[in-house]
Amino acid sequence: MSNSKYLEIPVGPQHPALHEPLLFKVKVEGERIAEITPFTGYNHRGIEKLCENNTFLKDVYLAGRVCGICNVVHTTCYSEGVERIGNIEVPSRARYLRTLLNELERIHSHMLALAVMGELIGFHTLFMLMMRDREPILALKESVAGNRVQADYVMPGGVRKDIDSEKIEKIKKTLEHVEERMRYYEKVFKEDSIITKRLSKVGKLDRPEVSKYGFVGPIARASGVKTDVRYEDPYAAYGEIPFNVITREEGDSWARTLVRISEVFEAINILRYTVDHLPDGPIGPKVPIRKVQAGEAISRVEAQRGQLVYYIVSKGGDKPYRVKIRTPSFNNIMNSPLLFRDANIGDLPVILASLDPCISCMERLVVIQKDGLIETKTVMSLAR
Amino acid sequence: MVAGVDGVGPRRLLARAESKNLRAIFAKLREDFKEDFYLDFIAPVDYVEERQFEINYNVWIYSLKTILTVRFRLPREKPAIDTISDLIPSAVSHEQEAYDLMGITFSGNPSLRRGFLVSEEATNGFPLRKEEENKV
Numbered sequence: 001m002s003n004s005k006y007l008e009i010p011v012g013p014q015h016p017a018l019h020e021p022l023l024f025k026v027k028v029e030g031e032r033i034a035e036i037t038p039f040t041g042y043n044h045r046g047i048e049k050l051c052e053n054n055t056f057l058k059d060v061y062l063a064g065r066v067c068g069i070c071n072v073v074h075t076t077c078y079s080e081g082v083e084r085i086g087n088i089e090v091p092s093r094a095r096y097l098r099t100l101l102n103e104l105e106r107i108h109s110h111m112l113a114l115a116v117m118g119e120l121i122g123f124h125t126l127f128m129l130m131m132r133d134r135e136p137i138l139a140l141k142e143s144v145a146g147n148r149v150q151a152d153y154v155m156p157g158g159v160r161k162d163i164d165s166e167k168i169e170k171i172k173k174t175l176e177h178v179e180e181r182m183r184y185y186e187k188v189f190k191e192d193s194i195i196t197k198r199l200s201k202v203g204k205l206d207r208p209e210v211s212k213y214g215f216v217g218p219i220a221r222a223s224g225v226k227t228d229v230r231y232e233d234p235y236a237a238y239g240e241i242p243f244n245v246i247t248r249e250e251g252d253s254w255a256r257t258l259v260r261i262s263e264v265f266e267a268i269n270i271l272r273y274t275v276d277h278l279p280d281g282p283i284g285p286k287v288p289i290r291k292v293q294a295g296e297a298i299s300r301v302e303a304q305r306g307q308l309v310y311y312i313v314s315k316g317g318d319k320p321y322r323v324k325i326r327t328p329s330f331n332n333i334m335n336s337p338l339l340f341r342d343a344n345i346g347d348l349p350v351i352l353a354s355l356d357p358c359i360s361c362m363e364r365l366v367v368i369q370k371d372g373l374i375e376t377k378t379v380m381s382l383a384r
Numbered sequence: 385m386v387a388g389v390d391g392v393g394p395r396r397l398l399a400r401a402e403s404k405n406l407r408a409i410f411a412k413l414r415e416d417f418k419e420d421f422y423l424d425f426i427a428p429v430d431y432v433e434e435r436q437f438e439i440n441y442n443v444w445i446y447s448l449k450t451i452l453t454v455r456f457r458l459p460r461e462k463p464a465i466d467t468i469s470d471l472i473p474s475a476v477s478h479e480q481e482a483y484d485l486m487g488i489t490f491s492g493n494p495s496l497r498r499g500f501l502v503s504e505e506a507t508n509g510f511p512l513r514k515e516e517e518n519k520v
Contacts, residue, residue: 048485049511084393207419211446214422214474225446232449233395298396298442298451311427311440326425334477 006034011348013039022333022357028345036340036348038333051323056082056156057290059320063310064152066325067358069112072105072145073303075154078323080235081299081312082156086292092279094158098236100171100274101145101153102301103267107178108137109304110260110267113356114185117257120349121198126188133181136174143167156292158284168275175268182268186261199254203339203351206251213335216328217306218259219355223251229302236301241273253347253354260356291318303328305356329358385409386454395450403456403465406441410468413443421445421452423468426478428486432514435460437488441468458488467493485512 012023023039047066051059063078064071076098083090090098111134118126138148144163145151153160189195210220220227228245230238246262248255294316300309306328313322332355339351385408389399401409413421424442431438437458444451458465467490469476479490484498487510509516 046511211419211422212473227446298453309425313429322429324425324427330477331474335474
């Protein structure tokens with residue numbers, strides 16, 4: 001596609017749509033997107049290699065720093081992997097507290113994604129209101145873990161801090177308020193004609209493409225695939241908590257948005273169940289776990305954006321031999337050119353926001369869509 | 385094709401096979417499970433003392449609620465294995481990553497290039513290999 005009937009427009013890396021670096025080179029024919037090339041790799045820190053060179057205990061903090069907004073799921077996934085290798089029993093109170101913090105994180109992350117979606121459609125007030133209503137959840141996270149965002153709460157063998165009845169009351173009260181506000185936002189996203197027109201039938205993804213291209217999380221569920229690690233491969237206390245896996249059939253940007261809204265309500269129900277059924281007992285080992293026997297484990301958790309995987313190999317001692325991290329955004333964004341087929345250039349930001357991309361989690365690659373085929377190149381090779 | 389499948393934990397299956405069977409295994413998976421699975425990740429591991437690379441292909445099978453790991457061993461000198469990117473399109477980016485970080489060649493994948501994580505000039509090698517310990 002080298003002829004001049006296409007106009008190339010760079011979108012990013014300092015992004016009008018996202019607060020993270022990602023560059024899209026878009027070739028348009030009139031208003032239609034003919035070719036789209038995401039350039040990523042502005043945020044790579046080589047954490048897998050750093051994990052090999054640090055101890056099991058220090059790696060908890062490295063895992064939490066893969067991504068700010070998903071730090072609890074990363075530390076949960078890493079810790080569950082270490083526990084699988086070492087056959088370490090986690091007290092049930094700690095498992096429930098892990099669930100609690102994971103769901104708090106899911107609510108604030110989904111609310112952020114929904115707020116950004118509102119902003120991109122042009123509803124700045126909706127963005128401001130949702131961000132305001134998200135703040136009490138972050139305050140809850142702070143009261144439980146000690147920090148608004150970077151919790152460092154989950155450790156191999158348990159969690160770091162306990163909660164008391166006062167905090168439980170505070171959680172219940174805040175959830176009532178958040179649920180009421182979310183009912184209102186649900187109505188807005190379902191009924192506002194501008195929102196439905198901007199999102200319906202935009203960025204469509206069909207059921208067979210989900211497995212072929214490995215899409216995960218809310219994106220897969222919005223295309224009718226019932227996949228959720230919490231239900232398929234339970235970790236923390238999810239095996240003991242009743243909840244629904246939300247799916248929709250439409251497969252468009254609107255469906256992905258509504259899946260997130262419904263998941264917030266599910267998360268609120270999970271949180272209520274968790275605090276009502278919180279078992280008594282210890283929350284973790286008295287002494288931090290520093291050494292793990294030889295072995296290997298695949299640990300999977302349901303991050304806000306989909307299945308997150310850690311593959312950890314230990315040869316015994318205090319350092320892992322290999323840590324492989326596969327984040328949900330790696331699968332979702334690398335294959336995203338598929339969703340921009342014949343889209344209007346004005347739809348680019350909403351399709352992108354409907355994927356809830358997390359660039360910190362991603363890695364350095366270039367994907368090029370050409371006549372429906374996906375070809376992969378690196379930044380360096382294109383620069384030559 | 386596969387030298388036995390072992391259960392290695394709840395919802396975890398491990399199969400070992402020879403690298404020449406890779407494409408046949410994935411063609412069979414596609415034939416048997418159709419859209420019922422996706423490629424979760426490809427994890428290469430450098431076993432420097434054994435002078436081998438291990439490469440793990442992990443697929444999640446929705447209906448079985450199981451992760452199946454297919455494990456291959458490759459010689460450490462010029463490690464190469466066939467691509468499956470034509471059978472499973474999402475493998476492109478996983479293969480790209482494995483090549484750039486560990487230096488495993490996927491024959492038939494035309495998009496393998498250096499410069500994915502740390503440029504070749506900076507490390508003079510593949511960053512996740514064990515000999516790169518003190519360079520990154």
